[in-house]
Amino acid sequence: MVNQKEQSGKGVRPVAEPQKTDEAPETVVDPLAELLGRAQRAYLDYMEAQKEVAKAYKEREKQVEVSYKEAERKASKACEAAIEKAVRVREQAELQADEACRKAKEKAMEVYRQSIEQALKARDEAIELAWEVSKETTEKAWQMFQGNSKVTGGS
Secondary structure, X not given: OOOHHHHHHOOOOOOOOOOOOOOOOOOOXXXXXXXXXXXXXXXXXXXXXXXXXXXXXXXXXHHHHHHHHHHHHHHHHHHHHHHHHHHXXXXXXXXXXXXXXXXXXXXXXXXXXXXXXXXXXXXXXXXXXXXXXXXXXXXXXXXXHHHHHHHHHHO
């Protein structure tokens, strides 16, 4: 058997040392190294893009929060204005109701007074009539009494 050193020595030619010349050395481009470099740059670009996306997401999140807070503030302000208006409308309705109640009470009092006046007038008229009737009846009775006594006394 041939050992590996011997085998490796056979068929392998020694590499000649590069000779120094005045010409610039040719750069050898390794396609794998170039591909790896491009892949690294692409990966770095991807990582940078992800950072930008995260930053844009955070910025958008802040904008949405600001918009939400503004909408919430406007809704609260509109609600407060509606409540204040409702209070004013209620107060106005209460004032109108109070005024209507006051007028109704005044009208009721006026009707009451008129009714009392009419009742008193009717009573006075009835008493006056009753007095007149009583007076006439008493007068007739007196006249009859006097007339009857003359008749009975004269016979």
